[in-house]
Amino acid sequence: MGPGLFGYAVRRLLWAVPVLFAISVIVFWILRLAPGDPVDTILGRHYDEERAAVLRNKYGYDEPIYVQYVKYMRNLFQGDLGVSTRHQDFTVSEVIWPKIKVSTQLGAMALFITFALGIPVGVYAALARGTFLDPLTISFWLALDAVPVFVAIPILQYFFAVKLGWIRLGWEGVWSPNIIMPVLLMSLPGVAGVARFMRASVVSVMHEDYVRTARAKGLKERTVVVTHITRNALLPMITVIGLSLPGITAGALFTEQYFGIPGIARESLAAVTAPDYDVILALVLFGSTLFVLANVLIDISYAIIDPRVRVGMRRG
Amino acid sequence: MTAAAIVAEESLPAAPSMKRRMFLLIIRKKLAMLAIAYLAVFYLCGVFAPLLAPHDPNEQRRTVEEVRQPPSSEHLLGTDTLGRDMLSRVFYAARTTILFTVAVTITGGLFLGVGLGLLAGYRGGWVDTLIMRVGEVLSGLPTLFLLLAITAAFRTRIDDAAYWLREHTWLGDDAKTLMQFTIIVGATVPFAWIGSSRIVRSLALSIREADYVVAAELYGASTWRVITRHILPGILPLFMVGLSGSMASIAGAEVALSFLGLGITPPTPSFGNMIADGAGVRTFQATPHLLLSAALPVVLFFFAWNLLGDALVDLLDPRMHRR
Numbered sequence: 001m002g003p004g005l006f007g008y009a010v011r012r013l014l015w016a017v018p019v020l021f022a023i024s025v026i027v028f029w030i031l032r033l034a035p036g037d038p039v040d041t042i043l044g045r046h047y048d049e050e051r052a053a054v055l056r057n058k059y060g061y062d063e064p065i066y067v068q069y070v071k072y073m074r075n076l077f078q079g080d081l082g083v084s085t086r087h088q089d090f091t092v093s094e095v096i097w098p099k100i101k102v103s104t105q106l107g108a109m110a111l112f113i114t115f116a117l118g119i120p121v122g123v124y125a126a127l128a129r130g131t132f133l134d135p136l137t138i139s140f141w142l143a144l145d146a147v148p149v150f151v152a153i154p155i156l157q158y159f160f161a162v163k164l165g166w167i168r169l170g171w172e173g174v175w176s177p178n179i180i181m182p183v184l185l186m187s188l189p190g191v192a193g194v195a196r197f198m199r200a201s202v203v204s205v206m207h208e209d210y211v212r213t214a215r216a217k218g219l220k221e222r223t224v225v226v227t228h229i230t231r232n233a234l235l236p237m238i239t240v241i242g243l244s245l246p247g248i249t250a251g252a253l254f255t256e257q258y259f260g261i262p263g264i265a266r267e268s269l270a271a272v273t274a275p276d277y278d279v280i281l282a283l284v285l286f287g288s289t290l291f292v293l294a295n296v297l298i299d300i301s302y303a304i305i306d307p308r309v310r311v312g313m314r315r316g
Numbered sequence: 317m318t319a320a321a322i323v324a325e326e327s328l329p330a331a332p333s334m335k336r337r338m339f340l341l342i343i344r345k346k347l348a349m350l351a352i353a354y355l356a357v358f359y360l361c362g363v364f365a366p367l368l369a370p371h372d373p374n375e376q377r378r379t380v381e382e383v384r385q386p387p388s389s390e391h392l393l394g395t396d397t398l399g400r401d402m403l404s405r406v407f408y409a410a411r412t413t414i415l416f417t418v419a420v421t422i423t424g425g426l427f428l429g430v431g432l433g434l435l436a437g438y439r440g441g442w443v444d445t446l447i448m449r450v451g452e453v454l455s456g457l458p459t460l461f462l463l464l465a466i467t468a469a470f471r472t473r474i475d476d477a478a479y480w481l482r483e484h485t486w487l488g489d490d491a492k493t494l495m496q497f498t499i500i501v502g503a504t505v506p507f508a509w510i511g512s513s514r515i516v517r518s519l520a521l522s523i524r525e526a527d528y529v530v531a532a533e534l535y536g537a538s539t540w541r542v543i544t545r546h547i548l549p550g551i552l553p554l555f556m557v558g559l560s561g562s563m564a565s566i567a568g569a570e571v572a573l574s575f576l577g578l579g580i581t582p583p584t585p586s587f588g589n590m591i592a593d594g595a596g597v598r599t600f601q602a603t604p605h606l607l608l609s610a611a612l613p614v615v616l617f618f619f620a621w622n623l624l625g626d627a628l629v630d631l632l633d634p635r636m637h638r639r
Contacts, residue, residue, distance in 0.1 A: 019452065030466065135345070135347055138626060139347055139623060139626075142619060142622040142623060142626060143619050145618075145622060146564065146615050146616075146618035146619035146622055147611075147615050147618075148568065148571065148572065148575075148591075148611075148615070148618075150572070150575055150591065150595060151591060151595075151607065151611040151615065153595075154594075154595050154596055154597050154599070154600040154607060155600060155607070157597045157600075158597050158600045158601055161597070162597060162601060169597075192622070196626060196629075200629075268464075269464060269576075272464050273464075
């Protein structure tokens with residue numbers, strides 16, 4: 001990591017600060033702009049002005065919005081994410097971290113399967129270019145991508161749980177066979193996208209001079225495909241992998257809902273509809289921080305791998 | 317006939333136009349042809365729903381004999397929980413999907429996406445920086461989550477506005493649908509322009525340097541003329557390809573929101589709220605057609621756009637033609 005690279009990384013990270021600031025202001029503002037607040041939800045049918053005023057005062061909703069924002073940010077920098085109003089008086093940290101953990105474990109498994117299938121499928125399709133096998137392979141995965149999960153879930157649950165009795169529905173922890181179907185539902189639709197990207201990438205390198213040289217040297221076809229074609233074709237894949245990494249923490253709404261998984265996506269929807277201001281804000285900021293960090297990491301890893309990028313950086 | 321004209325005439329068949337090349341290549345792709353055929357049927361059914369629908373999509377027949385009936389010659393896709401003819405509702409749901417995608421692609425994709433992309437690419441400088449940074453911030457936000465937040469947050473306000481419109485205008489009961497439609501379009505558009513504007517920007521950057529653009533500028537053509545006559549025609553084909561690839565996800569946003577009850581709500585037919593009626597293991601076990609009749613047409617719609625998008629990307633990517 002040379003001085004140019006280090007400076008580049010610092011500049012990229014510094015740029016993240018105004019981006020995150022803008023996101024926090026926008027979300028804070030949108031939430032307060034909407035009619036109704038958490039106090040309405042807490043009191044529900046027992047609403048009366050006096051108790052509402054007491055609660056608004058307790059949570060600070062009676063103050064001007066910029067005061068609320070400043071207070072929120074001050075607490076945030078001390079590691080205090082605020083309190084949940086939906087789960088009354090649990091702190092936001094207590095509400096979100098266990099659920100993020102569950103969603104992340106499932107999301108990581110699903111992401112691994114998506115790429116473990118998508119990359120070989122893409123290479124296979126690219127090598128089969130010109131034959132009917134190429135469009136057939138890709139279309140098969142595109143068909144899986146076209147079925148919304150909320151359509152697939154009842155059908156699969158009926159066949160595998162009710163009719164065949166192979167699986168049980170319901171949550172028994174991350175390390176139980178019950179998670180096989182949710183994880184497959186989270187991973188298989190994404191295969192088509194990865195495969196298509198990989199296919200395009202392989203096609204663009206498979207006629208390069210170094211591939212022809214490798215073949216001319218008399219190397220085995222297997223070696224040419226794995227070390228000369230696939231390895232070089234994987235380079236642009238860094239962006240795709242990097243950008244999907246933050247997504248694994250977000251959870252999959254429909255899958256969590258229908259398989260009773262105590263994940264963060266369900267909590268997000270509940271927090272949005274409640275509304276539960278501090279939980280929403282914490283989730284959005286958490287998600288965008290990961291997104292921005294992933295972007296920076298991608299750029300840095302490119303700079304490490306591809307020297308040309310580094311040269312461009314010093315000039316710029 | 318001058319020599320130049322002869323040369324031009326002779327060279328014509330050797331270099332077929334972009335349109336002709338695309339046409340030939342699509343014909344070769346049988347899957348893409350199937351996809352186009354299905355999309356044509358889908359769009360025709362949606363546009364001519366009032367003429368084609370065998371029944372009134374909202375006519376309820378709540379008797380035991382009429383409710384949740386499996387497909388029959390009278391009701392080709394069966395009837396739903398309120399005894400309404402599902403085929404007719406599918407036609408009208410197709411109409412909802414078409415209206416939504418057209419609204420989003422015109423405002424978000426074409427108007428904002430191409431407009432801002434051209435501006436950023438052709439003008440450059442701080443305009444470019446500003447537009448691209450705003451896009452970066454917006455794409456940093458979790459999209460579906462924000463869609464949910466916006467639609468949920470504005471719900472009561474929408475209901476008030478819909479009520480006012482119903483009382484004070486000729487819209488009547490359509491007012492509610494119109495307001496719901498406006499809010500989901502409004503919530504999708506801010507995210508729909510980013511992808512296409514990036515494509516357009518990078519294309520505009522490269523075309524700006526092309527000889528014919530520089531020549532037009534030297535002749536004193538106005539910025540407007542250069543953009544509309546010289547740059548736009550070079551960009552549109554690729555823009556359409558990008559659009560066809562993202563069509564399924566745009567339409568999918570409405571279906572998912574309506575499924576959750578945050579988009580178009582009954583009685584207005586939408587694939588999302590029809591699928592919601594048939595979802596659930598028990599419902600599927602008892603009356604599978606409730607789910608299948610509603611889901612199949614829209615799943616095929618997504619699939620067809622995916623196939624078409626995939627085929628088109630392949631045709632236009634220059635890297636793909638190198639042998």
